[in-house]
Amino acid sequence: MVAPKPFGVGFAALGSLAVALTLGHAACVESTSQTYGPGSTGAEAGATTGSGTSSFDKRALLASLGNLAATETASFADRALELEATTNVLAAEPTAAHLEAAREAYRDAMKVWQRLEVMQYGPAAPSTIPGGRDLRDAIYAWPSINRCAVDQELTKDEHATPEALAPKLLNVRGLGALERLLFDDSSSNACGAPNAINTTGAWASIADDLPARRARYAASAAALVARTAEQLSDAWAPTMGNFIGELSTPGSTYKSDPAKALDVVAYALLYLDTKTKDLKLAVPAGLASCATATCPEALELGQARLSKAAIRENLIGFQRVFHGGAPFDKEALGFDDWLDALGATELRAELAASIAAALAAIDAIEEEDLAETLKTQPKRVEDVHLAVRSILDLYKSQLVTVLDLHPPNDAPTDND
Numbered sequence: 001m002v003a004p005k006p007f008g009v010g011f012a013a014l015g016s017l018a019v020a021l022t023l024g025h026a027a028c029v030e031s032t033s034q035t036y037g038p039g040s041t042g043a044e045a046g047a048t049t050g051s052g053t054s055s056f057d058k059r060a061l062l063a064s065l066g067n068l069a070a071t072e073t074a075s076f077a078d079r080a081l082e083l084e085a086t087t088n089v090l091a092a093e094p095t096a097a098h099l100e101a102a103r104e105a106y107r108d109a110m111k112v113w114q115r116l117e118v119m120q121y122g123p124a125a126p127s128t129i130p131g132g133r134d135l136r137d138a139i140y141a142w143p144s145i146n147r148c149a150v151d152q153e154l155t156k157d158e159h160a161t162p163e164a165l166a167p168k169l170l171n172v173r174g175l176g177a178l179e180r181l182l183f184d185d186s187s188s189n190a191c192g193a194p195n196a197i198n199t200t201g202a203w204a205s206i207a208d209d210l211p212a213r214r215a216r217y218a219a220s221a222a223a224l225v226a227r228t229a230e231q232l233s234d235a236w237a238p239t240m241g242n243f244i245g246e247l248s249t250p251g252s253t254y255k256s257d258p259a260k261a262l263d264v265v266a267y268a269l270l271y272l273d274t275k276t277k278d279l280k281l282a283v284p285a286g287l288a289s290c291a292t293a294t295c296p297e298a299l300e301l302g303q304a305r306l307s308k309a310a311i312r313e314n315l316i317g318f319q320r321v322f323h324g325g326a327p328f329d330k331e332a333l334g335f336d337d338w339l340d341a342l343g344a345t346e347l348r349a350e351l352a353a354s355i356a357a358a359l360a361a362i363d364a365i366e367e368e369d370l371a372e373t374l375k376t377q378p379k380r381v382e383d384v385h386l387a388v389r390s391i392l393d394l395y396k397s398q399l400v401t402v403l404d405l406h407p408p409n410d411a412p413t414d415n416d
Helices: 014-020 058-092 096-116 147-154 174-183 207-236 258-268 271-282 307-323 335-341 345-363 370-376 378-402
Strands: none
Touching (some): 058 096, 058 258, 058 307, 058 335, 096 174, 096 207, 147 174, 147 207, 174 207, 307 370, 307 378, 335 345, 370 378
């Protein structure tokens, strides 16, 4: 195995990526003779293995990863439209059956989105990153979620139309706000007693209209999500914004250097580290930033009971980028093919096995949501955390070294 190399010494700002991406090129020689897309073999006929060098086609890899993100984004856009449709029906007639239909549409959309959370190497990313257009947060701004702010908006009238809701802060829009609107059926609010909606009687005044207000608000929020999802899908589509081509075409966003684009992809995969491992697992499990044995209140999507599903989909997203698609799809071109082309077959096998082990660990949890598991079997959540950390140990200390990738210098180290 290749000796580990430190990956970084901190993780403060996405903006530093723009500077960090100027560092280094990938170790292998680029070929431009290959056709692009997931059907590419990845290595040219003359590529060697086991020698540490290869004429692996990095542009073909980028085309494959672009195709993957574009396909997932189009799938999410379809589900966002279904969510918009079901919330419109709910707003017109707020019945229990229509509410459950909207909730099911939300679950379907969120599961796809959680895969895309790990694929922020395109227009969903912050504008400080090459190719980024800040579209992610308009869809899902987690962890910037403010339930009190959503309840405050319920006492106003701006939530009644998408146009009036659109200028509002991100923490009262998107899938984060929709979770509270669709899955909270209590008569209470998330604000403290001294908050104005409680002291002025504003909350009490909407008690009889609360289900209808939530439904109207949900319809407006879902409409905005669907619009942004369409923008994101169009930005990737070859016949529209064609970022799928921008990712791998000479003279575009990355100034003819595929190494810079691959650095962006490597950075995007660190979502599994800073968000999945540290925020979604370590904090609720009591391993970090938790003053009690466990902190189930810190779980993502606790009201929708999707905390377990979100982590599983993050892992699937990471797995698909690593393999270029589903693990069983031999035609898909991914990082695993690049490792094979360099002769790093042992590392490729270890990473594939560690991802599969993490999925097995999350699937071994029988409860639908991790809040239940944290009450009865918190060790199982710790096991998932350890399994995810095992993936990242290999990824950060070995894969980036072998492939000579250069994510930003403020990439995280493991202290938990």
